[in-house]
Amino acid sequence: MVVRMRSRARHLLTLPACTCAGLAVWAAFPPIGAWWAAPLGLALLASALRDRGPWAGAGLGLVFGVALFTPMLHFTAVAMGNPVGWVALTAVESLYLAAFGAAWALASRIGHLERPTATALLARMLAFTVIWCGVEELRSSWPWGGFPFGRLAFAMADAPMLPFAAYGGIVGLSALVALVGAGVAEAAHALRRRRAFNALVAAALAGAVVVAPVALPMESSAQDGTLRVGAVQGNVAEEFEDAFNRALEVTGNHAEATLTLAETVGRGTLDVVIWPENAADLDPRDVPASATLVEAAAQAVGAPVLVGAMSYADGVRYNDMVVWTPGVGAGEYYRKHRPVPFAEYIPLREQLRHITEQVDRIGTDLAPGTGPQTLTIHAAAQDRDVTLAMGICFEVAYEDTLRAGVEQGGEVIVIPTNNASFLHSSEAEQQLAQGRIQAVMHGRALVQVSTVGVTAIINPRGVVEQRTQAYTQASLVADVPLRTSITVADRLGAAPGLAAQLGAALLAAAGMVSGVSRLRRRRRRA
Structure with missing residues (x-):
């Protein structure tokens, strides 16, 4: 008993x-x-x-x-x-x-x-x-x-x-x-x-x-010199949907923050300036007014600017990071490879519509990009090309996506992201923690750049060396080490x-x- x-x-x-x-x-x-x-x-x-x-x-x-x-x-x-x-x-x-x-x-x-x-x-x-x-x-x-x-x-x-x-x-x-x-x-x-x-x-x-x-x-020391990076957090109003609906407000915020950065560090002292995902609410490749703002920012810093923009074609949209060179304009771009199901596109849309009309909140599905997992930029202050391993937003959580960029020659990892819709929830901090693990796994410095935070510089040992506060307009400047060796983890794949x-x-x-x-x-x- x-x-x-x-x-x-x-x-x-x-x-x-x-x-x-x-x-x-x-x-x-x-x-x-x-x-x-x-x-x-x-x-x-x-x-x-x-x-x-x-x-x-x-x-x-x-x-x-x-x-x-x-x-x-x-x-x-x-x-x-x-x-x-x-x-x-x-x-x-x-x-x-x-x-x-x-x-x-x-x-x-x-x-x-x-x-x-x-x-x-x-x-x-x-x-x-x-x-x-x-x-x-x-x-x-x-x-x-x-x-x-x-x-x-x-x-x-x-x-x-x-x-x-x-x-x-x-x-x-x-x-x-x-x-x-x-x-x-x-x-x-x-x-x-x-x-x-x-x-x-x-x-x-x-x-x-x-x-x-x-x-x-x-190992965390530089193997191919360093890259002087400016990471710009332009900020978005907490009523983020209205902010993105007000044409060029988000683009203007990031251009303004970049002009402030240029005044602080001086023109021609940075190799590259990185804006976050969706920093251009209107694609500067298609909208002259947006291109004018981006060009002014690029001219002010005297360096290429990585600009986040949405591209629409054939009934779908793409999430791009575009290299904008002052005096030249839009060039090479990285197109997000792994859209988030039910957040950026809707699988089984017709079947799920019988359960909830929430599926129609996403009117145009985001399609996956193709091509390399890297971007090559011309480091302005050094006059040489540098390859970046790229991942946009939630791609920071996928080690195979970032591994591909590293294996293709990426010497530093760049993660542009847009956390505006998550407000003050834990999403941004979770993403930052993921970036810290990925930096160690791939043996690379990682630069995470957000519209509203957290923007951060992470060294190859997973230590956050600089970061911004949420919902502030700010920028970070850092000399990040460029590394070429491949970790055991990446060799195991x-x-x-x-x-x-x-x-x-x-x-x-x-x-x-x-x-x-x-x-x-x-x-x-x-």
Whole structure:
């Protein structure tokens, strides 16, 4: 009777435990940024899932996912002005965590994983890590390119494990967090069962995983000189929709900020000036009044200006960053490769219109660009060409997109973004944290330039050297190091992610086979 009551009490506590676990992992991300809360939250989740069946695991994983993504993705409600997208995205992302819960419940019942030995303990920790990373990789890549917000790695910008991003990439850094969480869970379980040696092994391994990456070398010095960059945040009125509807107001703000910058640093002292995504509310390639403002700004600084503009053609639109050279005008451009589904274009528009008319908020779909993931600019103060690895807005969350730019010769990463629609939500700070991880992973300085903030200069070690405040007109000037070497993570490419997905699938399948075999044995005994 006492054992049964304890079992019921444990079952009743699992739902609030999984809720707390999800909230703990959320707290690891900006705006709170308590990185150590992520492994503790995973440890609580792993403990709640212990000895559960696949259906119970799926349910508990779903609860964990809802608790994690509901606060994390609230910025979508801010951008839309209603909760429809927020609820839908939270539900979809949480389903991946339900899949994780089911897969781990299956894998954890593989015969040798259930043994109380230290070897089995290590195997359980690795299995938990592989399944987590496999599901995280799937969530971040499928469907329609996936949605990487909430990857464990993106909470580690201030963690001692950060240097490992240059070696294992996003997947590898997430794996370390998951491994620490699994180790804490195993140590706690071993202590409850009075297996001191097992507890010591798990705790020691978890501690080593946290501390050891500090010793990894991180190269950050310039290898091909430096690039003197001016990053301009022109600012947009908080009634951003009206601001973008008032012709040339946003363009004028950025031109004004650039003129102020020129007065401060002097003409001809900068190699390039970077404006953010959508900085030109009317395309200067098509609208003479917009071109006049951009040309005046470029002439004032005496350097090429990267201008964000929308181009319309054949019933679609494109998100471009255009190189504007003073006296020459528009030249080479980078066209965003990965539009955001349901934010910049609507998949299954006709089918979804039967559910909600919100799909028509996006009247013209954004189409993906083609060509290289780079832009080449002529550094004005140095009189030489420099190649930039490019990503626009949410592309900062996709390591393969930025890797392509680095492999194509990009010596510094540039991320123009427009955060105006997200107001004072956590989106901008989450994006900044993603940029810090990407800087380390690719071994490049990263310049993030926003219409309203956060505009920042990040060095190749992931340290924010300069940043602006939100909703202010400002500019930053920095000599960023140009680097040409390729990190281990970039050499590995997509292999770690594919290996994690394959490993997770094999472990789940092995768990199914083990469960069927166990059921057959029970039937024979009966």
